[in-house]
Amino acid sequence: MDKHHPFGKANSPVTVEVPVNDHRADLNVAQYDWPKQTRENPDGSPLIAAAGCVRGFIDTVVHLIEKGLHWIADMLETADAYLRERLGEKYWLDTPLEVFASKQ
Numbered sequence: 821m822d823k824h825h826p827f828g829k830a831n832s833p834v835t836v837e838v839p840v841n842d843h844r845a846d847l848n849v850a851q852y853d854w855p856k857q858t859r860e861n862p863d864g865s866p867l868i869a870a871a872g873c874v875r876g877f878i879d880t881v882v883h884l885i886e887k888g889l890h891w892i893a894d895m896l897e898t899a900d901a902y903l904r905e906r907l908g909e910k911y912w913l914d915t916p917l918e919v920f921a922s923k924q
Contacts, residue, residue: 826880828854830861831872842883850879 822843823835828851838847851859854875861868903911912918 824848826876827869828859828861828872828876830859830864831869831876836880842887846883847879850883851876 821837822840824838824843824847825832825835826847827834854872858868858871858875861872912921
């Protein structure tokens with residue numbers, strides 16, 4: 821685990837523990853896409869610090885979505901294809917899953 825400064829070290833002392841690979845390969849790399857002024861904030865501008873907080877929040881949420889939710893979408897799509905093959909095109913009818921059916 822590494823301590824990551826999600827808002828940029830120059831903008832906030834806040835750190836969060838993240839896996840080393842995620843820190844180095846994703847989150848730090850994302851910060852290098854920020855404007856240099858925001859990443860470094862050499863004068864300690866409160867407005868630039870706020871911009872760093874917004875950018876860091878966005879980067880963190882995107883990272884969590886990609887790491888925490890994409891696999892669920894993949895699994896659900898795979899399960900749907902499997903159930904269609906095994907049980908038919910509308911396998912969810914007359915099951916507890918029917919309440920989740922699209923209202924098209």
